Amino acid sequence: MKRKLMIIFSFCLLCFLFVFSTNCFADRWLDSVISFDRPEGSSSEGGPASNALGANNSTYVSIDIPETLILAFTDNEVIDGTGNDLYIYEVDNGDSWIDVWASADNISYTNLGQIKINYGFDLSAYGLTTVQYLKFVGVDNGGGSAGFDLDAVEALHSRDIGTGLPEPASLLLLGFGLMGLAGARRKIKK
Numbered sequence: 001m002k003r004k005l006m007i008i009f010s011f012c013l014l015c016f017l018f019v020f021s022t023n024c025f026a027d028r029w030l031d032s033v034i035s036f037d038r039p040e041g042s043s044s045e046g047g048p049a050s051n052a053l054g055a056n057n058s059t060y061v062s063i064d065i066p067e068t069l070i071l072a073f074t075d076n077e078v079i080d081g082t083g084n085d086l087y088i089y090e091v092d093n094g095d096s097w098i099d100v101w102a103s104a105d106n107i108s109y110t111n112l113g114q115i116k117i118n119y120g121f122d123l124s125a126y127g128l129t130t131v132q133y134l135k136f137v138g139v140d141n142g143g144g145s146a147g148f149d150l151d152a153v154e155a156l157h158s159r160d161i162g163t164g165l166p167e168p169a170s171l172l173l174l175g176f177g178l179m180g181l182a183g184a185r186r187k188i189k190k
Contacts (some may be wrong), residue, residue: 056152064147081157084120095143
């Protein structure tokens with residue numbers, strides 16, 4: 001009876017840990033707003049900077065001159081792969097220009113150039129191997145909503161920089177492993 005209960009308990013625990021851990025893997029979309037320098041008098045069209053996070057869904061933030069927006073991948077980083085590695089989605093497709101900068105450390109940035117439409121970047125063309133931060137600097141105020149209408153940024157090639165399993169779950173697994181070893185040792189001694 002005890003053995004049957006232990007098997008059922010172990011199975012339930014493994015199912016719980018699997019479900020819990022699958023929610024911890026990185027996705028391919030930008031996750032975090034680091035800063036948004038929106039000086040007084042600049043446009044506030046398109047909504048908050050957080051509208052540019054997650055998958056492209058037609059919610060956007062307008063970035064006009066002289067605004068600067070810094071966004072980050074927090075659970076993954078863009079890596080250099082075959083072809084384009086990074087794709088930027090713009091809602092109105094061509095109203096305004098934006099200056100795009102990329103960084104691995106949020107200190108040293110490389111200019112990727114100016115765009116005004118949906119655009120893909122190949123990191124190797126800029127001498128980059130990884131990118132975790134993107135800086136967008138407004139260049140003009142054109143279009144129906146003043147500025148570049150940033151919808152989303154997608155990592156076409158990325159790697160997870162998280163742990164995969166959250167810390168409490170890994171500690172729980174370690175604890176059960178140690179309990180199993182202790183139980184096996186007791187059984188051997190008998």
